[in-house]
Amino acid sequence: MTVVAACQLGPRIGELDVNRDRAASAIAEAVGLGAEVVVLPELMSSGYAFTDTAEARASAEDVDGETLRQWAALARDHGIVLVGGFCEGAGDRVHNSAAVVDRTGVRAIYRKVHLWDRERLVFTPGDAAPPIVETQVGRLSTVVCYDLEFPEWVRIPALAGAQLLAAPVNWPANPGPDGERPAEVVRAQADAGVNRMPVVACDRVGDERGVGWVGGTVITDADGWVLAGGWSSDREQVVVAEVDLEAAADKRVGQMSDVHADRRAALYPTDGWPMPERHPR
């Protein structure tokens, strides 16, 4: 079993020093709880609700910036695997990125491919598949927030053998019926279950320029059952669960089924999606 923690925090927009301090404190708390993998929210370094690219660029950093240097130092000092979202500058462009960091340093950067809503006015989308990073706890991958709602995209790391999908997210508040789990959590559970791949989604809290958040941090097992969750839109908290990452190696279900081997890939889209037979009235 691997102890996975998600730090549901409230970054402050444009206040990079404050955000680094909060991350460091929360990571220390998670490590105190035994965490071997620690996940931070999307855009933890910078906050989210930028007006435009120019404003985001002022909070952007590259892999040699202070935030990633801090995360590398924390991962080294604590001996953990750390995944967090940051505002990445690359020339004139700004990306909504996630870094995978371990005790040896920054291992991979992933740039969010599916930009949500107004993010397209601020960020340049990535165009590379989620990375597969071999770490001390197993094969880990990462996507960011809205990426989780495109099951085709989640399949990529799952089919490549990821044992844990760590997703920094900022889920904007989107109330559903009373008593219902957030829709984004339901979709993350499905992502996990149809792939037998545990998922950890680390959400944020705290109003930012009028945007509220789901605060729906969740850690699932390979079947998509919720092991631990946040469920608070305003309370910072460290959510922790023991996760069986070995379970992801076994895609079998029932006596003769296998969630990956049972795919009928030859029937799936090649170039363009196959058109159904149509039955007009």
Add this chain to the structure above:
Amino acid sequence: MTVVAACQLGPRIGELDVNRDRAASAIAEAVGLGAEVVVLPELMSSGYAFTDTAEARASAEDVDGETLRQWAALARDHGIVLVGGFCEGAGDRVHNSAAVVDRTGVRAIYRKVHLWDRERLVFTPGDAAPPIVETQVGRLSTVVCYDLEFPEWVRIPALAGAQLLAAPVNWPANPGPDGERPAEVVRAQADAGVNRMPVVACDRVGDERGVGWVGGTVITDADGWVLAGGWSSDREQVVVAEVDLEAAADKRVGQMSDVHADRRAALYPTDGWPMPERHPR
């Protein structure tokens, strides 16, 4: 709004007459509740737990068989759209199929593509995409049971404009943590939500040769919220909800997002899945 009903019944294996009678009674009950679309379970005609193809063949019928003739008559007499699962014989082969029937007759037959577990010892899988059927209530499609757990497959009718995905299912009992909604329901909710396409899954009940069932009949709206559900492994019941099928025409979410237009299809698999960048230890 369209009134959709799912008849959660307990077919008896090999007792085709009994099953036809039960279906007819339940359909009449659904119509009495105002149903315009009625869905029956997977393999309603025949029961499920066949030992082998030879045994299933004895319960198999084709489009001219008594079950589909009955369904066509019921759809005509009640003026409804009817979707149900039946054991389809085609020469030596037996398919786990769904029929879409309306007042004009049998409109389409779909053969389950993703066979669950021991079904592969009994049935020949289909190899055609889910049909799109223009009906009096809108564009309807159908898949069967385990097909719902392959989001690539659900995308096909969704991208083709289906306004309701009607899925006959037989979900074998697979207990989860106390208080949790069945995993299959969670996945159906995600199928709906990531496509903004309402889903109705009609499950069965009643032990059959030692196999129990989830009894997880569910009707969702376009966001994947549960409008109505069964949640009983032994009680036959007709589950009804008013569903806004027009909502499926609008894929927008937030101010600038669209669950289909936001797909990055050019990055998705063409022939073979794109391999992630690998970061060995």
